[in-house]
Every structure is written in C-alpha cells, then in structure tokens.
Amino acid sequence: MVIYGTHPVEEALRGRRKVHRIWATEPGNWTGNVTIVSADEIAERAETDAHQGVAALVDPYIYVDEAELLAVENPFIIALDEITDPQNLGAIARTAEGVGVTGLVIPERRAAEVTPAVCKASAGAVEHLPIARVRNLADFLQSAKDKQCWVYGAAAGSDTRYDQPDYKGGVIAVMGAEGKGLRPRVASMCDDLVSLPLLGKVESLNVSATAAVLLYEMLQQRLDAST
Incomplete structure (x- = not known):
C-alpha cells in the first residue's frame, strides 16, 4: 500500500506496520530508505496530487480481532454502521484516537x-487506533452487551439528549450513515438512542462532527469518574 501526506507517513514510521520505502521531494527528517524524487513522481505513485511532497510504501493495514476490543476492562468503542465516505471514516478515526x-x-x-x-483524512491516527472489521455489526453489539457494555446509538430526533446517559464503564457509541442513519436491527441493539440539539436552520450535522461531540461527552464523563 502506498500512503501519502506528511502526517500519515510520520505516524506510519511510529506505528505498527513496516515502512519499506519513502519517496520525498526534500530530504527533511525522514528515516529509513528515502529516495528524493519529483512531485510528479510522487503524485504518480500516490495516485493523487494531495501528497504534500511525500509518500511511502507500507505493509497492508493491520486490523485487530473484535474480541481484543472487548477484552479490556470497561471498553470504550465507536462502531460505524455502513459509513462509506473515506473522509468521514478518517475524520472519525482521528477523533477516536484522540479521545483514547x-x-x-x-x-x-x-x-x-x-x-x-x-x-x-485521519492525519495518520489509524496507525495507532485499533480497528476491527466485523461480519455483522448487530452481532458484535450483542457480544458487547453480553460483556456488560452499554450501547448508545446516535439518531436525529431522539428524545434522549446526548449528554443525559451515564457513559461510564463499558460503552459503545454507534454512528449511522448520513442520510440513512442506523439500520433497524443495529438500532434495536442499542440501549438508548441519543441526539444532539440543533438550534439553527440545518436539520443535521456531518456524521464526523456528531461523532466528535458524542465521543468528547463520553470522555468528559469518564474523566470525571476517574478523579
């Protein structure tokens, strides 16, 4: 896999997968097997002009087993229900890694x-964030509930405001695709559906923005509980 951009390459060098080769327009502080090339050559290898002057050949992304995520005490997980936009996935991953x-x-x-x-889009956060791919998301949520986790889904118009539940302990935040929301079976696995108040004229927020608000509310409660 060829990744590109300053932060993605920097974080790959600090992360779990092997970086085999780096192409850069300037020497900079890159380590390892670095070749100085033109911006056009990097664009050709990266298949984009948004490379910021650097690209790297790395191992395929390493996914973790879903059981690993539930094996820790009081897991704090975000689950995405058919989010297809790479920009949204990257932005959510960046926030998720930031809140731990x-x-x-x-x-x-x-x-x-x-x-x-x-x-x-994640600014390299995916290099440090454990990500699992599951065959059936609803079944994963059931497994989480079997391990005493609480599951909260984001749903516009829900009567429960996002800051009302108790997010301490094992908790899963579930986000649905923009426009479609949570699929019925996934929604049925949630202990509660929560919504963000919208006081302006727009009817919804981008899913990555919603995820950021919800995750930081969850983090704040968990930090308060630990002090």
Missing part, C-alpha cells in the same frame, strides 16, 4: 475500509 477509545469497529461489507485516503 479502545477501538473502532466497521462492517466488512458496504462500508469504507482503511485506504490511503482514509490514512490521509
């Missing part, structure tokens, strides 16, 4: 996976 979640869960089908575009 146990991991992120995505379905194997009809969903974005970790691609170079997602690496770029």
